[in-house]
Amino acid sequence: MTSALASADRVAVVTGASSGIGAATARVLAAQGFHVVVGARRLDRLTALADEIGGTALSLDVTEDASVAAFTDAVPRCDILINNAGGAKGLAPVADADLEHWRWMWETNVLGTLRVTKALLPKLIASGDGLIVTVTSIAALETYDNGAGYTSAKHAQAALHRTLRPELLGKPVRLTEICPGMVETEFSLVRFDGDQDRSDAVYSGLTPMIADDIAEVIGFVASRPPHVNIDLIEIKPRDQASARRNIKTG
Template structure:
């Protein structure tokens, strides 16, 4: 009936120019890579974007360029998460993007400190922030929680156990939350990218520019951060009764985790 639509409804006309208008989106890990690209894209879609990360110099520069708000955030630090959540008046969308890989060791050569760091950043940090923002997400009346996982959360591979274990954790976290929040107006959405070439991911994992470059050598058009940002923007701008449970996105050159065409 006319006049009965919720003020938070996201059932929009396909020709709406700014589908995020009036909605606040929080993006973690927003100082570089997929996070920075997502913050930029969502600002262009009309969202009020809150950028969270540790490197405030980069964060503030990006926030100024897109008209967003930069707040310090270390998802591994409970006090940082508490302060971040306390600074927000409204949250309609949470993009859990903060994460990373820190080694490529076989299990027999496992660095347990690296394993702990990987799990803390990707899994516990994600749980910590999601838990802190859930009351605000509920209050929005039509919320979205996006988990940026990985195809590593679906398929294992040699030398990737610390990262694949953590991303499997993120995948099951998304699945579990979707079950637990069933019946509430909160969508739980998961984006699982395959090979994405960003300026820092493989460098942080492998420790040298040469090793990082070798990951993508000969691969025709690996994904870039903006490709994943495009997917994130698309899933959260569907009518709110449409839930994209899991989107797997790879470059055309990558048929599977272990099958990559190289020229």
């Protein structure tokens, strides 16, 4: 544990912070005065980010109990938890479902969120004004063809987060779910196993959001006073009406 982290007055934890929304959110929260602990598997990227924002980089694989335990044990206090780690694998109809893809999506999006949240919840409560922000997706609100693995995982992740809201009534913890639509990050690159052309095609012909757009919204949520709970924010680019409809699909 660094001396800066040990002495920090306000600590924010961001999972899946090696790129995209997680990295952008870490920068926003650091600018708001939080000491930001960034976690992900790609430690080289995390270290560069932590050096940039004056935060702390810790290796984290949310699918592994031991990794989550080591990560959360190293965090002395937690005022804000950003559950951002997640992702999609594949785009196949249910009839052709790849069970390994489904297992990865449920382990990462659902059980990963559960592991980290459960471990840090006592510290969030002890902070006196904790905030849990879970980044789900518009896929947590609707379904789309060939996306059952991802949409089912995101629905389950959202159910976990929303169940915590009434369970924590009377505790000094707020909960906000962020449901983004199309955001151009490494999301599609991961979904399509590194196929850059296929990933680029998802966003061609329209203007998607970028990671900074979502991070700014999370920063707004984090800046609200303790008595204000923003339960859910659904945010899409102008060119997208739903998970099924955008200016390309009509």
